[in-house]
Amino acid sequence: MSQTIDYFLVPNSPWTYLGHERFAALAARAGAEVRFKPMDLAQVFPVSGGLPLGQRAPQRQAYRLMELKRFSESLDMPLTIHPAFFPVAADAATKLLVAAHMQHGVAEAMGLAGALLRAVWAEEKNIADPETLAALIKTRGLPADLLAISAQEPTAKQYQANTDEAIAVGVFGSPTYVVDGELFWGQDRLDLLARCLGVTP
Numbered sequence: 001m002s003q004t005i006d007y008f009l010v011p012n013s014p015w016t017y018l019g020h021e022r023f024a025a026l027a028a029r030a031g032a033e034v035r036f037k038p039m040d041l042a043q044v045f046p047v048s049g050g051l052p053l054g055q056r057a058p059q060r061q062a063y064r065l066m067e068l069k070r071f072s073e074s075l076d077m078p079l080t081i082h083p084a085f086f087p088v089a090a091d092a093a094t095k096l097l098v099a100a101h102m103q104h105g106v107a108e109a110m111g112l113a114g115a116l117l118r119a120v121w122a123e124e125k126n127i128a129d130p131e132t133l134a135a136l137i138k139t140r141g142l143p144a145d146l147l148a149i150s151a152q153e154p155t156a157k158q159y160q161a162n163t164d165e166a167i168a169v170g171v172f173g174s175p176t177y178v179v180d181g182e183l184f185w186g187q188d189r190l191d192l193l194a195r196c197l198g199v200t201p
Contacts (some may be wrong), residue, residue: 003197004033006178008166009113010041011097011127012090013174014079015118018071019187024110025176026190030197036106037162038097038113041090041174044163046171053087053183078122085126092150093127098149098159100142112140 004028008012009016027034045051053061072079090143101109102151117135119125125132130147148157169178177184179194184193191201 001035002031003179004035004115005163005193005197006037006169008039008162008171008174008176008178009097010039010090010111010174011116012086012088012095012120013041014068014121015173015177015187016198017074017079017121018068018077019116019175019190020110020114022060022187022190023102023175023193024114026194026197026199029196032197033108034110036097036101036109036113037102037165038094039161039166039171039174040159040163044107044166044171044173047167048170050172062101080121083120085118085128086124088120089128092130093133095155095159096133096137096150097146098162099146099152099155102155102158103146103149105140107138108142112136114140115140118180130174 005022009020041050042127053064058096068079068081071077097109097116100112105151116127119127119132119136128135134144134147135182137144147180166176169181170183171178171185173185175185175187177189179196182196185194194201
């Protein structure tokens with residue numbers, strides 16, 4: 001029986017961007033089922049001791065920038081350290097991912113997540129803008145009505161359910177990968193996740 005990985009994420013996290021494609025490849029290599037769970041970090045942070053970026057100590061903010069540069073260079077991934085649209089409200093984009101998953105399955109939702117993450121960190125686009133979201137939907141070949149569906153009550157309920165589950169299992173940041181109740185927080189834990197799944201990092 002294949003293993004399952006609960007993937008808790010938000011589409012405006014640089015760490016999620018840096019790990020997303022590698023995680024997808026790892027899950028495929030392991031033959032694992034990805035359970036895709038976009039969540040609301042604004043609800044997760046207050047119950048887990050997290051702070052929005054602007055409220056963190058200057059030392060932590062400075063080190064974050066250093067680490068982003070290091071990982072971007074190490075992974076050979078384009079990343080704008082100070083993108084034009086960041087911080088950016090992620091609620092609409094995250095609900096869009098929830099709707100994509102509900103309507104079209106995990107593969108399409110994962111693809112759209114990658115597009116949203118690249119939009120923020122490599123392309124300097126505003127994922128809080130409905131026109132930007134509509135364009136990304138079109139680029140991915142998804143139906144135009146997905147944006148309207150993302151604003152409907154069933155999507156909101158699933159979004160909240162994902163967030164409640166994240167809090168219940170102890171998630172405190174994005175990305176978090178969960179296997180059999182064991183949490184792996186951050187793209188820099190993908191090697192450890194690989195070992196857990198029994199595959200070569």
